[in-house]
Amino acid sequence: MLQSNIFEKLEYNKVVNYVSRYCHTEPGKQKLISLLPYETLFEAEREGQKVTEAKLLITEHDAPPFENIPDLKSELHLSRVGGAALTVSKIVQIAALASISRQLTLYLKKNREHAPLLAEYADFLYSEQLIQHHISRIINENGEVRDSASRELQSIRKEIISKSDDLRKMVQKICKSLAEQDIIRENYMTLRDGRIVVPVKAEYKRQIKGFIHSESSTGQTVYIEPQETLLLNNDIVSLHYAEQREIERILRELTARIGESAQELILSLDTIAILDTVFAKAAYSVECLGTFPELTEEGEMLIFAARHPLLLIKNGREKTVEFSIELEKQRTLLITGPNAGGKTVLIKAVGLLSLMAAAGFHIPAGQGSKMIFFRKFLIDIGDAQSIEDDLSTFSSHLKNIKLILDEADKNSLIILDEIGSGTEPDSGYAIAREVIEYLTSEKAWVFASTHLGKLKVLPYENEGVVNASMEFDLNNLQPTYRFRQGMPGSSYAIEIASRLGFSDQFIKAASDYAGNETNSVEKLLSDFELKSVQLSKKLREAEIELSRLNGLKQLYEQKNAEIKKEKNKILEKAGEEARKLIKDSEKLIHETIREIRSSGAEKGIVKKAVKNIENINEQTKNNFGKSIDSRKIINNFGLGDSVKIKDTQTIGTIVELNSDSKKAVISTGVLKVNVSLSELEPAGKKEATAAAKSGYDFNLDLKYKIDIRGYKPEEIEFEVIRFLDDAYSAGLKRVEILHGKGSGVLKNMVKKILSEHGHINKFYYASPEFGGEGITIAEISTD
Structure with missing residues (x-):
C-alpha cells in the first residue's frame, strides 16, 4: 500500500526526475519518471542485479549504443492501418530505431558473460536489417525520397528538370530584352508561388503582357509572369503535383512494409526503454558511489555510511553528512533533539532510500547495507491542515495516524514526524506514546521524531524501541547533523537562552518552571552533549596530529633510507677500488717474486718473502671484508632478547x-x-x-582505506606512501586507495607509486560492484 502523497512527501519524484537526465530516449525517460517500487522482493532484487551488471559494463567495458529516439508507438500502430502513409521524417526515425535495436542486440550478446540478465533482453530486440534496407532504398541520408524510388518518379523529375531549363532560358531572353528597354530594374528572375516571374518597374507594368503575382512593399516593383511563360510554368506546376502524388504512393507502400514488422518494433521500443532506465540507474550509481543493499522481508536493518540522495546531489559528497543505522532486535527508532537539527531529514532519508531500493535503484550507502523490502509505506509528515475538510493541523495528523494504525503490520515502514505535536503537551505525549507502543507491538518498522521530553524514557521501558538523537554543538549553537543511535537528545532551549545572554535570574526562573526533574535530565543531556562534541573535536585533532607525526616519521625514514643507500653506494665503490688495489698488488707482488727468483736469490729467502706477502694479502682481504660486510648473519639471537x-x-x-x-x-x-x-x-x-x-604503547586506529580525491597532485605521493608504510608497519595485508575515475590522472599516479614501492606484492582494481576502476586494491608483502 502506498499513500497518495508518499512520493511527494519523501521527494522520491525529485530523485527519479534527476536520474532521468541520464536517459537517452524519450520512452526511457518517461518510463523512469513514472517508475514505482516493485510489488515483489524478487522483482526488486532482479532489477538491482541488472543495474549492477549495467554499471560493470559502463565502468569496465563500453557504453551501450543508445541514441535519442522519440516515442514512435502511435506511428508504428498507424503503419498497420491500410492506406496509411507516414511522413518521411517519421520513417527516418523508425529506421534509426531499427538500427539502434540491432546494435543493442549485438552489444548485449557480446557482453553476455559479464551481464547475463541484461543479455536476455536481446531476444526482444528487433535485429533484422530488412526494414533498414527498404527505407534506405527509398530515402537517402538527407531525408529525401530518392529519384530511384520508382521509375515513374525518376521520369517525372527528369521532365521537371528539362522543362525548368527551357523556362529559365526563355525568361533570361525576356529579361535581356526588357533590360535593354529599361523596363525592369535588374536583369534577373525570381520565384513567386512556385512560378518564375520578372521584376518590372511599376510605371511599365501595363507594357508587359502577363500575370501579376505580387508587388514590392514600396510599390515601385511589380512581379509579373510573362504571357510567353504561362504554359511552360503550368506544365512544371503540374509535374510537381504528379511528383507529390507519386511520393505519397511510394510512402504508402513503404509504410505498409513497416507495418508488417510493427509489432516487433513496438516490442523493441519497449525493450530499449527498459534498458535505457537500467543504464540510467547505473550511471547514477557511478555518480553517487552507490551500492545495492541486501533486501529481505525479515530480520535486521543495517544502513552504513548513507547520505540523503537529494542533499548529496545538492551539496556534494564532502559536504553531506553521512549516517548509519543498526536495528536488530528493535524496530522502532525514536529521534529527539532541537529544531533544525536534521531529525526530519534523517527519517525522510530512510523512507526515500527504502523506496529507491524497492524500485531497484542503487543507493548512496556503504557496502554491506541491509534493508527491508516493505510492502506498505505509511507516513505522517508536515502540516496537513485542510481547509476543504475543515480540519485543524492536529486533526489532520490524527486522521493520518488513524489510517496508519488501521493498516500497519510487520511489512510496513511508518514515518512519523514530530509525533504528538500540535496540541497540549500532556495529551500529545499520551497519544504519541500509545501510538508508538501499539505500532511496536504490531512489529511495524517505525521511525519517529519528537520534541516531547517524556517520550525519551520509552526506550527504557519498551525493549522494541531505541533512542536516537542529532548532535548539537552548544559552543557554536549550531547543529552538526551527525546522527547518534542509542542516546536521546535535548531541545537545549534553556542552555541556548543562557548562551545568548539572558539574565541569570531569567534562566533560574525558567529552570524552576521546567521542574527540577526535567531540568536535571535536560542538564545531564546537555552536559553529555557538550562533552561528546568536545571529545569528537579532540579525536579529530588527534587524528590530524597523528597524521602529521606519521608524515614526519615517513620523512625521517625516507631520509634514513637515502643515507643508507648513499652509505652502501660509498662502501660498494670503496670495495671496488679495494679489490682493484688488491688485484694490482697481487700482480705487482708476483712480478717482484719473478724478478727475485731470476736474480738468483736463495730459495729460502724467496719462500719466506712469498709467505709474508701472502699473509699481508690475506690480512688485507679479511680486514676489508669486515669493514664492508653489513649482511653477516648472527645466529645467537633468541625470543625476548x-x-x-x-x-x-x-x-x-x-x-x-x-x-x-x-x-x-x-x-x-x-x-x-x-x-x-x-x-x-x-x-x-x-x-x-x-x-x-x-617506551610507550597505545592502539592505533589503523585504516585500511584512503580517499585521495580532492588532493592536489603534489600532495598525493606523500599521502599515499605514508599510508602504505603505516599499513606495512602495522602488518596489514590488503589496503584500498579510492581515487575515482575522472580523467585518470590520480589513477595513473597511484599505479606509478605502487609499482615503485618496495612492499607491494601486487595491485588491481576493485570489482565493479565495489567501485571498479575508481578504487585500487594493493596487497602488501609480509617479508
Missing part, C-alpha cells in the same frame, strides 16, 4: 624468529618491525633499560 637496529637508535625486543628467512620481528612499543638478523646487534643493558622506561 633486547636488540638494536644497526645505524639507528631503534631498540626493541624480539617477538618472532624465522630460521628459514633469517629474519626477526621486533616490538618497539608503537610498531612491530620485520628486519633481517644481519641488521641487528645486541642492545647494551643500559640501552635496553632506558628503552623500556621511555
Whole structure:
C-alpha cells in the first residue's frame, strides 16, 4: 500500500526526475519518471542485479549504443492501418530505431558473460536489417525520397528538370530584352508561388503582357509572369503535383512494409526503454558511489555510511553528512533533539532510500547495507491542515495516524514526524506514546521524531524501541547533523537562552518552571552533549596530529633510507677500488717474486718473502671484508632478547624468529618491525633499560582505506606512501586507495607509486560492484 502523497512527501519524484537526465530516449525517460517500487522482493532484487551488471559494463567495458529516439508507438500502430502513409521524417526515425535495436542486440550478446540478465533482453530486440534496407532504398541520408524510388518518379523529375531549363532560358531572353528597354530594374528572375516571374518597374507594368503575382512593399516593383511563360510554368506546376502524388504512393507502400514488422518494433521500443532506465540507474550509481543493499522481508536493518540522495546531489559528497543505522532486535527508532537539527531529514532519508531500493535503484550507502523490502509505506509528515475538510493541523495528523494504525503490520515502514505535536503537551505525549507502543507491538518498522521530553524514557521501558538523537554543538549553537543511535537528545532551549545572554535570574526562573526533574535530565543531556562534541573535536585533532607525526616519521625514514643507500653506494665503490688495489698488488707482488727468483736469490729467502706477502694479502682481504660486510648473519639471537637496529637508535625486543628467512620481528612499543638478523646487534643493558622506561604503547586506529580525491597532485605521493608504510608497519595485508575515475590522472599516479614501492606484492582494481576502476586494491608483502 502506498499513500497518495508518499512520493511527494519523501521527494522520491525529485530523485527519479534527476536520474532521468541520464536517459537517452524519450520512452526511457518517461518510463523512469513514472517508475514505482516493485510489488515483489524478487522483482526488486532482479532489477538491482541488472543495474549492477549495467554499471560493470559502463565502468569496465563500453557504453551501450543508445541514441535519442522519440516515442514512435502511435506511428508504428498507424503503419498497420491500410492506406496509411507516414511522413518521411517519421520513417527516418523508425529506421534509426531499427538500427539502434540491432546494435543493442549485438552489444548485449557480446557482453553476455559479464551481464547475463541484461543479455536476455536481446531476444526482444528487433535485429533484422530488412526494414533498414527498404527505407534506405527509398530515402537517402538527407531525408529525401530518392529519384530511384520508382521509375515513374525518376521520369517525372527528369521532365521537371528539362522543362525548368527551357523556362529559365526563355525568361533570361525576356529579361535581356526588357533590360535593354529599361523596363525592369535588374536583369534577373525570381520565384513567386512556385512560378518564375520578372521584376518590372511599376510605371511599365501595363507594357508587359502577363500575370501579376505580387508587388514590392514600396510599390515601385511589380512581379509579373510573362504571357510567353504561362504554359511552360503550368506544365512544371503540374509535374510537381504528379511528383507529390507519386511520393505519397511510394510512402504508402513503404509504410505498409513497416507495418508488417510493427509489432516487433513496438516490442523493441519497449525493450530499449527498459534498458535505457537500467543504464540510467547505473550511471547514477557511478555518480553517487552507490551500492545495492541486501533486501529481505525479515530480520535486521543495517544502513552504513548513507547520505540523503537529494542533499548529496545538492551539496556534494564532502559536504553531506553521512549516517548509519543498526536495528536488530528493535524496530522502532525514536529521534529527539532541537529544531533544525536534521531529525526530519534523517527519517525522510530512510523512507526515500527504502523506496529507491524497492524500485531497484542503487543507493548512496556503504557496502554491506541491509534493508527491508516493505510492502506498505505509511507516513505522517508536515502540516496537513485542510481547509476543504475543515480540519485543524492536529486533526489532520490524527486522521493520518488513524489510517496508519488501521493498516500497519510487520511489512510496513511508518514515518512519523514530530509525533504528538500540535496540541497540549500532556495529551500529545499520551497519544504519541500509545501510538508508538501499539505500532511496536504490531512489529511495524517505525521511525519517529519528537520534541516531547517524556517520550525519551520509552526506550527504557519498551525493549522494541531505541533512542536516537542529532548532535548539537552548544559552543557554536549550531547543529552538526551527525546522527547518534542509542542516546536521546535535548531541545537545549534553556542552555541556548543562557548562551545568548539572558539574565541569570531569567534562566533560574525558567529552570524552576521546567521542574527540577526535567531540568536535571535536560542538564545531564546537555552536559553529555557538550562533552561528546568536545571529545569528537579532540579525536579529530588527534587524528590530524597523528597524521602529521606519521608524515614526519615517513620523512625521517625516507631520509634514513637515502643515507643508507648513499652509505652502501660509498662502501660498494670503496670495495671496488679495494679489490682493484688488491688485484694490482697481487700482480705487482708476483712480478717482484719473478724478478727475485731470476736474480738468483736463495730459495729460502724467496719462500719466506712469498709467505709474508701472502699473509699481508690475506690480512688485507679479511680486514676489508669486515669493514664492508653489513649482511653477516648472527645466529645467537633468541625470543625476548633486547636488540638494536644497526645505524639507528631503534631498540626493541624480539617477538618472532624465522630460521628459514633469517629474519626477526621486533616490538618497539608503537610498531612491530620485520628486519633481517644481519641488521641487528645486541642492545647494551643500559640501552635496553632506558628503552623500556621511555617506551610507550597505545592502539592505533589503523585504516585500511584512503580517499585521495580532492588532493592536489603534489600532495598525493606523500599521502599515499605514508599510508602504505603505516599499513606495512602495522602488518596489514590488503589496503584500498579510492581515487575515482575522472580523467585518470590520480589513477595513473597511484599505479606509478605502487609499482615503485618496495612492499607491494601486487595491485588491481576493485570489482565493479565495489567501485571498479575508481578504487585500487594493493596487497602488501609480509617479508
